[in-house]
Amino acid sequence: MNNTIIRTEGLTKFYGKQRGVLDINIEVRRGEVFGYLGPNGAGKTTTIRLLLDFIRPTRGRATIFDLNTRRTSREIRQRIGHLPGELALYENLTGAELLRYVGHLRRGMEWRFVEELAARLDCNLSQPICSLSHGNKQKIGLIQAFMHKPELLILDEPTLGLDPLMQQEFYRLIAEAKAEGRTVFLSSHILPEVERVCDRVGIIREGRLIAVETVAVLKARTLRQLEIHFATPVPREVFARLAGVRDVIVEHGVLRCTVIGTLDALIKVAAQFQVVNVISHEPSLEEIFLAYYAGGEGHAA
């Protein structure tokens, strides 16, 4: 049995002269949760729509389950669950009606499982979709992607609009799918989310895949802006000479610096002084990209 579920080879899409995505090479293996990380407009949705044969590549090709996405799209779609990005539903139906419709089109789902998913996501299926909030619409989108227990889930920004409690439930659904040996490909623009649920991450920026890393490596390379407030003035040199600590500024007992990867060394040195407060900023995606460019690896082709 082949263990590559999704493979893209030089997948490229131009909209006229405008860039969509350029030379995307990805391999997603059976049973893994693959995160596709990038800011809005980077080409995440374009890649996903190419995989589903909604749009056709300018160059390159893609296979899912070793089937060509252009020639065997229907067979592929039979075996996957897809949550479209910028989800639009049939506003005139209720949630239950929409899910039954999709179920008929798929020729098979267990209604009991749909109800179980709805209960777990706290989603009211009897209300007309037009009266639902964005988050509740997203839940119906998630249910239709999960309800037939597909071999592969392709989810475009799945947590968009979900409140934190529901995000946790969604992470559990992902973990269960993984435990059952199913494969997940999800796009996101939120680093902590990807770090939390994914095994490997592809980072896309301006249409190019700039790196594919395991989450462990990604974390080790993460840049973090750190601010430590001390009770008394501290010497700059003890911090400046630490490996992985950069841009050190010390003013009036306040240390500001950038840390690459683990905070361990810095914290141990800081602990020798009287610490009042530690403020850590989650790195933005731009900062992660900077880490990759600064590190001299994963340069765009």
Add this chain to the structure above:
Amino acid sequence: MLRNVFLKTLRDQRRALLWWGIGLLAIALFTGLLYPSIRQMAPEYDKLLKTMPEALIKPFVGEFSDFASPEGYLNSSLFFLMLPLLFLVFAIGFGSNAIAGEEERGTMDLLLSNPLPRWRVVAEKFAALVVSTILLAFAFWLGLAICALAVELGVSLGRMAEATMSGALLGLAFGALALAVGCACGDRGLSLGVASAVAVAAYFLNSLAPVVEVLERYRRLSPLYYYIGADPLKNGLYLGHAAVLIGLTGLLLVVALLAFERRDLAV
């Protein structure tokens, strides 16, 4: 009603179909009911019509000079302009909404996430258009049939059905045109605009041809000619003309199926 794309499309149209059906039935019924009083005044009508320039009046009532005869009356008041206008508006709206409308609302991605071939979505939506148009044609015919119970129309129910059917075929041809343009470009507004513009041009080509000499030889390019040129209310449905409309519809459906299969879905 949510078993497949065909039934879902009809279900979405159920309110529109109800009101369109009531409207068409009422128009047919009340126009028919006026016939006895019109017939009494027919000589004056004819005189009035003769005082007006031909070129001004023919494009809207047709060549049916005999206003007093039931066929002449029904043709000029219903079948020449009213029926094709209503069927065209309905079918073009339906056709442009079917694929391009679904893309505009953003639901096409959700629909095609399911294991459906694209051609199947087009085919099922077209089938829903055919069924809807036939239902509306039936409502219109029913209005005339009810009317025939009350007043002496002197036209057989069969002939009324044939003329109405001819109108339905015309509607389907333009519905297929709107569908094909929508399938080719994914733009509902463009599809609506192109199909409506062609319909208006075709209407005037057919109706002006008898009075404008240079247009006469182009008249056969107008689908409207194949709808009413052989006067189906008087002579029955002329199969040759019906075949032209059905053939045109089939051709446009093939274009729609192929075009939608080939292009990128709109975002």
